[in-house]
Amino acid sequence: MTRKNSAYPLRPPRERGTWRAFVLALLMHVLLGFFLYHGIHWQNSTPAGAEAELWTEVPDTSVPRPVPPPPAPVAPAPPVQNEQADIALQEKKRRQQEAAREAQLAEQQRQKLQAQQEAEAKRQQQLAQQQAEDLAAQKAAAAKQKQQQQLADKLKQQQLAEQQKQQLKQQQDEEKQAQAEAQKKIDAEKAARAKAQAQAEAQSKKLDEERRARLAQMQGMAGGEGSTGNGxxxxxxxxxxxxxxxxxxxxxxxxxxxxxxxxxxxxxxxxxxxxxxxxxxxxxxxxxxxxxxxxxxxxxxxxxxxxxxxxxxxxxxxxxxxxxxxxxxxxxx
CATH class of the missing domain: 3.30.1150.10 (Fusion Protein Consisting Of Minor Coat Protein, Glycine Rich Linker, Tola, And A His Tag; Chain: A; Domain 2)
Structure with a gap:
């Protein structure tokens, strides 16, 4: 597999719900600050006083008693304490904001590192896939070359077998031709012997006739002389x-x-x-x-x-x- 050049750089995939999580985190921080603020303010405020009368005996209600004076109003807390609480709350908010920014930066760095790791993993996966494809291509090429070699060997064996067959056929033809020539030679010798025999028989017949003629002549000569033998x-x-x-x-x-x-x-x-x-x-x-x-x-x-x-x-x-x-x-x- 070949990589395709792209005009855009390689980017990590976007995670879904990032803004949603950020809004929820911000809302939680605001609620936390609100509760902290009211908690500190409640602790710094002076509680209102309360009065109670204790009686050892039940008072005689028949005699009118004087009405007690109303309680003195509670003085509000000095403003210095409120300012210190505001400063502390602001400092706490600032720290919380810095912690949130640091957490956000850490999250961004984590996401960036994760994206780099994912990109590296993807690159390693692509590299492994490329190596696997190259290895598969090499194996396919080796298998194809082996198949071609086997085909060439088979063709060579067929050619060798055909050559041996042709040589055997040629040898058989030569043997047949040699046998035919030998048979022809034998037939020629037989014909020559037959011819010679015929000639010899003809000559023998001719000689036989001549001998018969000479023998008859000799017998005639012997009979003419009055010989008593048979000759x-x-x-x-x-x-x-x-x-x-x-x-x-x-x-x-x-x-x-x-x-x-x-x-x-x-x-x-x-x-x-x-x-x-x-x-x-x-x-x-x-x-x-x-x-x-x-x-x-x-x-x-x-x-x-x-x-x-x-x-x-x-x-x-x-x-x-x-x-x-x-x-x-x-x-x-």
Whole structure:
């Protein structure tokens, strides 16, 4: 609260009934002086005398007696005493008036002191009120500043949470992109492997056809010379490898050659694939086809690729590879 400047000085409040009290006090003083004056005058006046006759016997009224003379008049009090009483009364009035003036001055001083005390109390009250308002304003400002700080902290936390959310989203996007690129790379590698496999199969087919042509040519040459042998062993059946021209231990040789080339990470329960193989006497693989599938196309493809990667096939004890035989493959488990 701010003080307002005023053109009038600060004055104590007027007390009600001041003139009324003053008039009553003056009236009481006048009555007191009147009673004192008459009291002093009554004490200074000489009382009138009185006479009385005492009789020892009842007088005889039959004989007339002489009438006593009237009493002498009482002389009035000397005027000196009246003047002294007037002087004393005037002195008393003067003293009473001085006492009244002193009482009035004392009352005025008391009222002035009371007004000063009231003004000082009012000033102290205003000062305390001003201090209380200043303290309240400081508390309000501190509370407002604290609220603003809390709001700023909350906004900062929200921004930090949003940044973390964006970073997490960016990281997830990067991971997804990396996974997509990895998957794309895997798909590209698969496509490249498929293409290479297709090319290899095409080339193998082409070589197979060439080998067949050469083999037919060789067989024709051998038949034309009137040879009694079959030239190449016939195809046989059985577990591992078989054929009419194969030795008893040749099947194990074939298994040792093909087994390391099998790449399979899937199920191993109940899978069995039979692959028919045609080879040149030098072991060169001419063809490889699946004669009995396992029911799992992926395993059948893996088994066929393992046989194709085993080119050339091992030689038998006679230094030649059988012309045809079958290989039964099962996943290791």
């Amino acid at each position: 190449l062993a016939k195809s046989g059946t059985g577990s591992g490898a078989g054929g009419t021209a194969a030795s008893p231990g040749y099947a194990e040789k074939v298994q040792r050659r093909v087994r390391p080339n099998i790449v399979w990470a899937g199920d191993t329960q109940g899978l069995e694939t039979v692959v028919a193989v045609r080879c040149a006497p030098t072991g060169t693989l001419l063809s490889a086809t699946i004669t009995r599938a396992s029911g799992n196309g992926q395993w059948d493809d893996a088994a066929l690729r393992a046989v194709q990667r085993s080119d050339p096939m091992p030689l038998d004890v006679n230094g030649k590879t059988p012309a045809s035989f079958t290989i039964t493959l099962r996943p290791a488990g």
